[in-house]
Amino acid sequence: MSTSTEGRRPVKRALLSVWYKDGIVELAQALHAAGVEIVSTGSTASTVEKAGVPVTRVEELTGFPEILSDRVKTLHPKVHAGLLADLRLDGHVQELAELGIEPFDLLVSNLYPFTETVASGAGVEDCIAKIDIGGPAMVRSAAKNHASVAVVTSVDAYGLIAEAVKAGGFTLAERKVLAARAFADIAEYDVAVARWTATALTENAQWPAFEGLALKLENTLRYGENPHQQAALYVDAAAPAGLAQAELLHGIEMSFNNYVDADAAWRSANDFTEPCVAIIKHANPCGIAVGADVAEAHRKAHACDPLSAYGGVIAVNQEVTVELAKQLDGILTEAIVAPSYQQEALEVFRAKKKLRVLAAPAWNPAPAEIKQVSGGVLVQSADRVDASGDDPANWTLATGEALTGADLADLVFAWRAVRGVKSNAILLAKDGATVGVGMGQVNRVDSAHLAVNRAGAERAEGSVAASDAFFPFPDGLQVLIDAGVKAVAQPGGSIRDAEVIEAAAKAGLTVYLTGTRHFYH
Ligand SMILES: NC(=O)c1ncn([C@@H]2O[C@H](COP(=O)(O)O)[C@@H](O)[C@H]2O)c1NC=O
DSSP: OOOOOTTOBOOOEEEEEESOOTTHHHHHHHHHHTTOEEEEOHHHHHHHHHTTOOOEEHHHHHTSOOBTTTTBSSOSHHHHHHHHOOTTOHHHHHHHHHHTOOOOSEEEEEOOOHHHHHHTTOOHHHHHHTOOSHHHHHHHHHHHTTTTOEEEOOGGGHHHHHHHHHTTSBOHHHHHHHHHHHHHHHHHHHHHHHHHHHHHTSSOSSSOSOOOOOEEEEEEESOSSSTTSOEEEEEETTSOOOGGGOEEEESSOOOHHHHHHHHHHHHHHTTOSSSEEEEEETTEEEEEEEOSSHHHHHHHHHHHOHHHHTTEEEEESSOBOHHHHHHTTTSOEEEEEESOBOHHHHHHHHTOTTOEEEEOOOOOOOSEEEEEETTEEEEEEOOOTTSGGGSGGGOEEEESOOOOHHHHHHHHHHHHHGGGSOSSOEEEEETTEEEEEEOSOSSHHHHHHHHHHHHHHHHHTTOEEEESSOOSSHHHHHHHHHTTOOEEEEOOOOTTHHHHHHHHHHHTOEEEEOSOOOOOO
16 A cells, blocks of 8 residues: 555545455454444444444434345445535535535445355345345446445455554545455455356357456466566455465475466376376476376476476376475476475475475366457367276277276376377376387378487387377378387277278277377367
């Protein structure tokens, strides 16, 4: 808040109308002690009165009872004129005097718990009952009229009220900040109501006619994808908590690219239930592996491509152990994200100045993904592992011998890991670890070459492979055959599937068709 005293207006009269009563008694006591007259609604007034603080009830002010199950209580000129009168204007001051209306200097209001009611699974009528009408109207009035009125919508800001009252009132700068915050709170509330009504009150359950986002600034970042780009992190209170809410336990602030890579890593690591480590650079995996524990998973993931892992971002799907932490000695790592850390692991990390250590909330991905295009956004349901094509029981053996045991486990691993590779993606795996990843090429043959080259002849021989989409021609598959790959999982569905399968059959290669594609752009 500003320290400027410009436009400080004493608080003589306050209107309190809050759903959440925490802190309201202490606030009312502080206002009363400072000689502020308090006007209040129904149960807010009762709460404050019980604590021995005198209150004028809104009904006394309006001369009208609170009616229609509380639907109408503050919707009255004596309330709104008191909030909207611009006291810089002689005309407004005169009109108030003629009508016997007293102005308010402060409004404290928070709204009916609409979002919580919807989240509780309440019925439509109960949700509708929790759409606050009078509260937002008052907040908008006071925020519009910040030249004369201070408006507080958050319990967190009660401390500021007591300070400001003591200091002789809010400054104009403070009232402006509070007004902007209040309008943002109302907008967030309205977005929640509009999103819910767009589905609950219409037939358009999947693609409602309105989709809204209410984003709040969490942090400004040093720069964006490149140093000449400005950037900031905004959070979406309506979305499940994720990386944006992760706690930075150690290290310098996250960069834009750290967030992008950490998000890709977090998604990949959480595609597995067994201990898993994903090492990501430029949103692509340098290595993904599962192991008996996270330290082993890290050793295997790092071994995939130690050169590329330099300066990477690591995600771990389980608690980071001290053993894993010690393994990072000598490996430059930009950031590590995990659900939690052993205390001794954190101590090891504290010696690393350049490493950011993030504790992320439990993996709970949003059901829909949004991608910006010029002039709009694309929205799609998220690509999740539970699709039927990810269960090998639903795969079709197109040619070759059926896999069992460790070989089948490796192919299932490869198919799951390839989801984290940018298309066109070919991924080679052995012993629960990637050994060669070919990503982001504009044809599948080049991705196959890249995967084989990264693996090297020895590791490619006898590995299994996953392809995120079908082989349009046998050429990409032939690269894998030539490298000695023994089995491939791919969606199938090409008009040349027969040609591709024939090439595999000739080579004695096992090919499973998953029936599901996992493009990732
Ligand atoms: N109907 C009205 O005129 C009205 N005026 C204020 N409210 C809300 O009523 C609540 C406070 O009521 P109470 O003090 O009775 O708990 C606040 O959340 C406030 O936003 C209203 N309720 C709903 O619209």
